[in-house]
Amino acid sequence: xxxxxxxxxxxxxxxxxxxxxxxxxxxxxxxxxxxxxxxxxxxxxxxxxxxxxxxxxxxxxxxxxxxxxxxxxxxxxxxxxxxxxxxxxxxxxxxxxxxxxxxxxxxxxxxxxxxxxxxxxxxxxxxxxxxxxxxxxxxxxxxxxxxxxxxxxxxxxxxxxxxxxxxxxxxxxxxxxxxxxxxxxxxxxxxxxxxxxxxxxxxxxxxxxxxxxxxxxxxxxxxxxxxxxxxxxxxxxxxxxxxxxxxxxxxxxxxxxxxxxxxxxxxxxxxxxxxxxxxxxxxxxxxxxxxxxxxxxxxxxxxxxxxxxxxxxxxxxx
Numbered sequence: 001x002x003x004x005x006x007x008x009x010x011x012x013x014x015x016x017x018x019x020x021x022x023x024x025x026x027x028x029x030x031x032x033x034x035x036x037x038x039x040x041x042x043x044x045x046x047x048x049x050x051x052x053x054x055x056x057x058x059x060x061x062x063x064x065x066x067x068x069x070x071x072x073x074x075x076x077x078x079x080x081x082x083x084x085x086x087x088x089x090x091x092x093x094x095x096x097x098x099x100x101x102x103x104x105x106x107x108x109x110x111x112x113x114x115x116x117x118x119x120x121x122x123x124x125x126x127x128x129x130x131x132x133x134x135x136x137x138x139x140x141x142x143x144x145x146x147x148x149x150x151x152x153x154x155x156x157x158x159x160x161x162x163x164x165x166x167x168x169x170x171x172x173x174x175x176x177x178x179x180x181x182x183x184x185x186x187x188x189x190x191x192x193x194x195x196x197x198x199x200x201x202x203x204x205x206x207x208x209x210x211x212x213x214x215x216x217x218x219x220x221x222x223x224x225x226x227x228x229x230x231x232x233x234x235x236x237x238x239x240x241x242x243x244x245x246x247x248x249x250x251x252x253x254x255x256x257x258x259x260x261x262x263x264x265x266x267x268x269x270x271x272x273x274x275x276x277x278x279x280x281x282x283x284x285x286x287x288x289x290x291x292x293x294x295x296x297x298x299x300x301x302x303x304x305x306x307x308x309x310x311x312x313x314x315x316x317x318x
Contacts, residue, residue: 002178002194003239006201007156008229008260008276009049009060010083013073015123015220017046017065017316023122024050024061027102028085029140029147032293033060034283035318037309039257039299040218043069044312052140052155055283055292057229058201059140059155061085066220068314073222075124078270079214080223081206082160083125086132088139091151092117095129112183112190112204123221130157134200158193158202159226162214163269166207172267173203176243177228193228205269216270225264227274236263236275258299259283 014020024030034049045066051059061083066072075081087095092108095117099106106119117129132154139152147153163169166189173179173191182202183190189205203226215222230236233254240251240263252264260278267273279285283292298306 003235003242004177004194004228004230004275006193006195006229007058007158008227008274008278009051009057009062010156010159010223011062011064011225011227011274012083012121012125012223013064013066013071013218013220014121014125015065015072016067017048017314019122020063020065021048021316021318023104024048024063025142026145027099027104029142029145029152030059030061031055031140031142032318034259034287034293035296036258036298037302037313038064038218039255039302043071044309045069046313046316049283049293054289056155057278058137059153061156064218064220064224065314066218068312071219073215073217073219074212075222076214077162077208077211078164079162079216080159080226080271081126081162081208081214082128082204083121083223084128084130084157084159084202084204086135086137086154086157087117087129088151088154089115089131089133092129092131094151111187125221125223128157128160129153132157132200156201158204159223159271160188160204160206161267161269161271162206162208162211164209165269166205168268169203169205171246172248172269176246176248177239177273179203214270216266216272225272225274227262227276230275230277232277233261236261236277239275240265256299259285 030050033055038045115131137154179191193201250266
C-alpha cells in the first residue's frame with residue numbers, strides 16, 4: 001500500500017536571496033507563497049517558498065539562501081542533483097528562448113523519451129523543465145511576468161539523484177516508498193511516485209560513479225531534500241514505521257514546520273527524503289488567503305527572536 005501521493009515540495013540551498021527570488025518569480029513565473037526563516041539551528045537565513053498563486057501541493061519549490069552566512073556545499077554524486085518541473089507539451093522552445101533572453105543559458109534535449117529544457121539556477125544547481133504528456137494540471141499563469149497558460153510551469157515533475165551504485169535505490173524506492181520502476185537503461189533508472197488522481201511525478205537515478213561525494217548538510221549550491229506528500233499524519237507515521245521495519249532506521253522524529261509536519265529519511269543513494277503533510281489552514285495560518293507570500297512571517301516559537309533574526313538576514317527587495 002502506498003502511503004504517499006505525489007510530491008509536497010522540493011528544497012534547495014542557494015546563494016544570494018535577491019537572485020534567488022528574481023529567478024523563480026521573474027524568470028520562471030512562479031509566485032511567492034511564503035517568506036519566513038530557517039527553523040533549524042540558530043543562524044538567521046531566509047526560507048522562501050515559490051509555487052502556484054495559492055500554494056497548491058506539488059507546485060512548491062523552497063530555498064534557503066546562504067550567501068550572508070557564507071556556508072557553501074559541494075555538488076557531486078550520492079546526492080540529489082536536478083530540480084525538475086513540468087511544462088506543457090510543445091513549450092520547450094518558448095522556455096529555451098525566454099531563458100536565454102534573460103541571461104540563463106538553456107538547451108533542449110531528451111531523456112527517457114521526454115523533451116526537456118536544461119539550465120541552471122544562478123547558484124549553479126541544475127534545473128529541468130520537462131514536457132510531461134501525462135500531467136493534466138493547469139499551468140501557473142503569471143501575466144505580470146509574461147507567462148501564460150500555453151507555456152506556464154505546471155508544478156513539480158520530480159528530481160534526479162546522482163549515485164555511485166545504480167542499484168542501491170531499488171528496494172528503498174519500490175519496497176520502501178511504493179514507487180514503480182518505469183525505466184532501466186543506459187540513461188539511468190526512472191521511478192514513478194504513487195498518485196491515484198494527480199500528476200505523473202518521477203524520481204530519476206543517474207549513475208555517476210566517478211564524481212566526488214556531494215555535501216549532505218545545509219549548504220549553499222546544493223539540493224537539500226525531496227518531500228513526498230503523505231496527505232495526513234496517519235499515513236506519515238505508518239510510512240515511518242514501514243521504513244524502520246525494513247531496516248531504514250535513519251528516520252527522524254516528526255518536526256513541526258508550522259504549515260506542515262515532517263519526518264526525514266536518508267536514502268541508500270544519499271538523497272534526503274521528507275515525508276510531509278499540510279496542517280489545516282496551511283499557508284493562510286499567518287497571512288490572509290489571497291495575500292500569502294507578501295510579508296515576512298515567523299512561527300510562534302520565534303516571537304522572542306524576531307528582531308535578532310531580521311537584523312541578521314541578507315537585504316532584499318521583494
